[in-house]
Amino acid sequence: MRISFVSPLNLSGGCLVVALYAQALRDRAHEVTICCSLKEALLRPRSHYDGRKLKIRPYVPDGDVVIATWWRTAKIVYGLPERKGAKAYFIQHHEVHEYLPADEARASYRLPLHKIVVAQWLKDVMQHEYDSDSVVIPNSVEHDRFFASPRGKQNVPTVGLLYASIPWKGFSVAMAALQLIRKRALPNLRVHCFGIEQLNPIADFVSFTLRPPQDRIRHIYASCDVWLTASHSEGFNLPAMEAMACRTPVVATRTGWPAEAIVDGWNGACVDVGDVEALATETERILQLPDERWRLMSDRAYETVRNASWKSSADQFEAQLIRLAAIKDAAGASVSSVSRDC
Numbered sequence: 001m002r003i004s005f006v007s008p009l010n011l012s013g014g015c016l017v018v019a020l021y022a023q024a025l026r027d028r029a030h031e032v033t034i035c036c037s038l039k040e041a042l043l044r045p046r047s048h049y050d051g052r053k054l055k056i057r058p059y060v061p062d063g064d065v066v067i068a069t070w071w072r073t074a075k076i077v078y079g080l081p082e083r084k085g086a087k088a089y090f091i092q093h094h095e096v097h098e099y100l101p102a103d104e105a106r107a108s109y110r111l112p113l114h115k116i117v118v119a120q121w122l123k124d125v126m127q128h129e130y131d132s133d134s135v136v137i138p139n140s141v142e143h144d145r146f147f148a149s150p151r152g153k154q155n156v157p158t159v160g161l162l163y164a165s166i167p168w169k170g171f172s173v174a175m176a177a178l179q180l181i182r183k184r185a186l187p188n189l190r191v192h193c194f195g196i197e198q199l200n201p202i203a204d205f206v207s208f209t210l211r212p213p214q215d216r217i218r219h220i221y222a223s224c225d226v227w228l229t230a231s232h233s234e235g236f237n238l239p240a241m242e243a244m245a246c247r248t249p250v251v252a253t254r255t256g257w258p259a260e261a262i263v264d265g266w267n268g269a270c271v272d273v274g275d276v277e278a279l280a281t282e283t284e285r286i287l288q289l290p291d292e293r294w295r296l297m298s299d300r301a302y303e304t305v306r307n308a309s310w311k312s313s314a315d316q317f318e319a320q321l322i323r324l325a326a327i328k329d330a331a332g333a334s335v336s337s338v339s340r341d342c
Contacts, residue, residue, distance in 0.1 A: 001325055002031045002063030004085065006073040009040045009047035009056070011196040011211065013238050014092045017118070017139055018069050019048040024314035025321075026054060035060045046211075060084050064325040071095050074108035086328035088321070089113035091134070093235030094125050097168060106130075114324050116317070118236045119257060137317055139236050139257070140310040145214055146245040148222035153294050157186050157287040160224035160248070162239050163195030163208065170230035170253065170274075175202070177230065177279035185284050192220050221246035225294065226286050231255055232273050241308065244268075244301040249294075251283045267301040 003025055007018050026032045033055045041058035049056060060066055063085040068077040070092070077087050089111070096102050109115075109126060115134035117123050126134045161174050182189045182205065193199065194209040194217065201208075212220065221227065227243035227250045234256025241257060243250055250268040252258035253275075262268045269286070271278035286297065 001065060001321065002033075002061065002085065003321060004033045004035050004060050004063050004066040005069055005090075006035045006060065006066065006077055007069040009034075009036050009045050009049060011047060014070065014235070016048040017092060017236075017238070018090065019052060019054075020142075020310055021314060021317050022049070022054055023052045024310065025318060026052075028314075028318060030318075031055075031063075033057050033061055033063070035066075064328075065321045067321075068108075068113065071105045071108040074111055074113060075104075078111045078113060082328075086321075086324040087113050088324055089115045091115055091117045091122055091126070091235075093233070094122060097233075099167075114320075116320055120260065121256075122235065135320055137313055137320070138308075139238055139241070140308040140313045141238075141241045141245045141305050142310060143245060143308075146218045146221065146242045148218065148246040148248075150295065150299065151222070151247065152291045153225050153287075153289075154223065157189050158192060158224045159189065159226045159228050159283060159287070160192045160220055160243065161228045161230075163193050163197065163199045165197050168232040170232050173232075173274060173276055174228050174230035174279065176276045177228070177283060179203075180276065180280040181284050181287070186287060189287070192223055194220055217242070218246050221248050224248050226251055226268075226283050228279065228283055229253065229258065230279055234258075241305050244305045245308075247298045247302045249286055249297045249301045251279060251286065253279070261304055265297075267297060267304045 005018055005022055022032050034049055035057055038058040041056060060080060062083045065088060066077055066080060066085040067088045067090050068074040069090050074089050095105050109130045115126055117134045117136055118139050120136055123134045123136050126132045163171055178191055191206045193206055194212050196211050198210055199208045221243045227248045229240055229252045231253055237256040237258055240250045240252055250262060252262060252270055253273045254270045258270055262270045269282035271282055
C-alpha cells in the first residue's frame, strides 16, 4: 500500500509513536511518506523520523491511506481529494487544553475520519463526547532498546522523571512532592531528569540530561528506584511503560496508561491528579521498602509490560489500514458500477 502520515517533525512522544509505525510499515514493503510543512521539509529539524529511511515530503502524494496525526492535521486530511487515499485520524490524546483553541480541537474529533486511538479512555471519550466510533491499538515498548537486569535498590534513594514545560505534564507538582520527601524523610534523595527542552538548574540534588540518545535513556530509567509522573492529563504516557521495562516501579497520577496498568503496592502506585501529599507518600513508601520487597516490586513492574509488543501493535495498525483501503476501494467500485448502470 501507499501510506501517508501528515505529521510535524519533532522529538515529541507522539511523533516517536508515529515514526515507529511508519518504520514498521516500510519494513513490511509498504510505500510510506511523512508529509510535513514546506518549512520543515527544507530545514529538517531534528525528529524521531531521522535515520529511519523514510520519505519526507512537503506534500501529500496520491495513495491508498492518508493519516492525520494530531488535531491540526485532521482538517487538512479531511479536505484532501479522494485520490490521496482512505482518510484516518490517529489520536494519541484528547487535545483540549486551555492554551489551545479548544473549539478547533473539538471540531477535529467530529470529522468523519476513521479513528484509531491508543487507549480505552480515548475510545470512551470519542464515543461519549463526539458520538464517534474508534479502534483501540495500544502503544508498546521497544524491548530491544529499553531493558535492564534484575537489581536491588540504589545506594542513595533515586527518583527519575521527565521534564516538559507544558503545564499539564505536572513537573512542578512532581518537584513539590520530591521537595516534601527531602524535607521530612530522605534529605539525601537525588533526582535524575531528562527532556527535549532545556531545564535551568533548579536544585543541586537534580541532574538533568537534555535530549539524551535513545540508548542512554534506558540507563537513566535503570538508575532509579522510582519513576515519578504527575501529569494532569496523558494520552498514554510511554515513559512510564519504558521505565517499567527497565524494572523501575512507577508512581503516577490516575491518567493515561498508568491508570489502567498500575496496581497500588504491586508494581507502583496511582494517586489523584494534583495530590502532592499522596505523590510524596507513595514515592517515599517505595523508596523505603526493604531491598527484598523492592526487588519483588521491580520484577512485577517488568512483568506488567513484558508481553507488550510493537510487532503486535504494528500488526493491528497495518490490518486497520488494509481494511480502510479496502472499504474505500469497494465504495469506489460501487460508485463506478452505479455510473455505468445509469
